[in-house]
Amino acid sequence: MAQQRTVSGELIDEATLTLEELARACAVDTDWVIERIESGLLADGSPYVASWRFTSRDLTRARRMCQLERDFEAAPELAALATDLIEQNQHLKARLRAAGLVDD
Amino acid sequence: MEFKDYYQLLGVEKTATTEEIKKAYRKLARQYHPDVSKAPDAEERMQEINEAKAVLTDPEKRLAYDQLAEQYRSGQDFQPPPDWDAGFEYSGRGFEEADFGEFSDFFANLFGQGGRSGQGRRTYQMRGEDRHAKVFIDLADAFQGASRAITLQVPEVDAQGRVVSRDHTLNVRIPRGVKEGQHIRLAGQGSPGTGGGPAGDLYLEIHFTPDARYRVEGRDVFQTVPVAPWEAALGASIETPTPSGVIKLKVPAGSQSGRRLRLKGRGIPGPEPGDLYVELEVVLPPADTDRARELYETMAHELAFDPRQRRGG
Numbered sequence: 001m002a003q004q005r006t007v008s009g010e011l012i013d014e015a016t017l018t019l020e021e022l023a024r025a026c027a028v029d030t031d032w033v034i035e036r037i038e039s040g041l042l043a044d045g046s047p048y049v050a051s052w053r054f055t056s057r058d059l060t061r062a063r064r065m066c067q068l069e070r071d072f073e074a075a076p077e078l079a080a081l082a083t084d085l086i087e088q089n090q091h092l093k094a095r096l097r098a099a100g101l102v103d104d
Numbered sequence: 105m106e107f108k109d110y111y112q113l114l115g116v117e118k119t120a121t122t123e124e125i126k127k128a129y130r131k132l133a134r135q136y137h138p139d140v141s142k143a144p145d146a147e148e149r150m151q152e153i154n155e156a157k158a159v160l161t162d163p164e165k166r167l168a169y170d171q172l173a174e175q176y177r178s179g180q181d182f183q184p185p186p187d188w189d190a191g192f193e194y195s196g197r198g199f200e201e202a203d204f205g206e207f208s209d210f211f212a213n214l215f216g217q218g219g220r221s222g223q224g225r226r227t228y229q230m231r232g233e234d235r236h237a238k239v240f241i242d243l244a245d246a247f248q249g250a251s252r253a254i255t256l257q258v259p260e261v262d263a264q265g266r267v268v269s270r271d272h273t274l275n276v277r278i279p280r281g282v283k284e285g286q287h288i289r290l291a292g293q294g295s296p297g298t299g300g301g302p303a304g305d306l307y308l309e310i311h312f313t314p315d316a317r318y319r320v321e322g323r324d325v326f327q328t329v330p331v332a333p334w335e336a337a338l339g340a341s342i343e344t345p346t347p348s349g350v351i352k353l354k355v356p357a358g359s360q361s362g363r364r365l366r367l368k369g370r371g372i373p374g375p376e377p378g379d380l381y382v383e384l385e386v387v388l389p390p391a392d393t394d395r396a397r398e399l400y401e402t403m404a405h406e407l408a409f410d411p412r413q414r415r416g417g
Contacts, residue, residue, distance in 0.1 A: 011286060027234070
């Protein structure tokens with residue numbers, strides 16, 4: 001039975017995510033997030049954990065890294081490297097698409 | 105519900121070692137990873153192989169599955185027999201709540217709330233998992249806001265204690281000013297909690313349906329507008345469609361093809377609204393009539409114009 005409801009949400013970035021919210025959204029422990037921030041793999045957080053806030057971009061990146069680590073049993077650094085390359089590739093593809101050079 | 109042959113899904117023998125199973129999984133995961141695969145069913149395949157790996161790399165679950173699998177073939181109609189897993193005690197943390205949302209009914213029935221192993225474990229209170237979905241909207245929706253119906257499959261335990269999927273449809277208001285890749289959080293619309301715990305949140309990742317007319321970077325929008333040579337040379341006031349509707353645009357006299365005009369604050373709205381960049385593209389009228397040819401010839405004779413000289417060539 002389909003259930004119909006109309007809901008409004010909040011736009012992430014205008015309301016940023018806390019450390020706990022980011023970890024929960026990625027189904028990981030907060031330690032997972034902290035370790036990757038401290039290793040410079042995720043976000044560019046200040047040294048003060050309490051003031052960390054995360055954007056939509058951080059959420060997408062953290063989820064991708066987490067998936068790569070899990071699927072390939074990859075080292076965090078390798079997952080971050082693959083994520084960097086995927087992000088770069090997406091950016092270049094978007095520019096090519098805008099220039100009418102790719103269709104997909 | 106169909107019986108799933110996890111060995112067949114991963115393309116391994118029933119005698120495969122855990123390392124061989126992981127190797128086969130990684131090979132397929134590379135092939136079907138949603139970030140690289142163009143296959144339309146990539147996400148579905150990824151879910152299947154994740155599920156197969158989750159069972160076959162856990163020695164206890166693999167043993168229980170193997171006993172059951174002796175009686176079934178892939179695709180055969182399947183109902184787990186009562187007490188099918190009697191005698192097995194699953195140690196460790198078991199599966200996460202998220203697995204039941206992401207994996208199939210078949211999996212959930214064997215190892216989830218429908219199976220014996222799930223009972224007794226769920227007396228504690230726990231918040232439901234957050235869930236994620238992608239939503240495609242038109243660029244114009246980011247200017248005006250929109251409503252979208254999202255249907256998600258939610259696992260639920262029926263009267264017989266089996267796990268079944270239920271369609272859960274939400275009408276979601278997409279706020280004005282949303283950007284590509286931005287998330288909307290719907291509090292309490294994720295997986296239901298356990299033992300009276302609160303539900304998780306639902307995150308919607310927004311993407312724009314590709315539109316050849318526009319290019320978007322953050323809140324800035326770029327578009328090309330064709331103009332006639334005389335409009336570019338003499339200046340003109342022209343009408344042009346933009347994502348927020350038709351606007352009147354002043355083309356400055358002496359414009360060349362490629363000239364970019366910035367319309368401040370006309371990009372995607374927001375606390376810091378983006379700009380709209382209009383690139384002029386001078387389009388030549390075809391010389392396909394005597395009169396048109398005559399006009400071009402007049403220009404050729406009367407205008408002292410050599411485009412190569414201007415470029416220094």
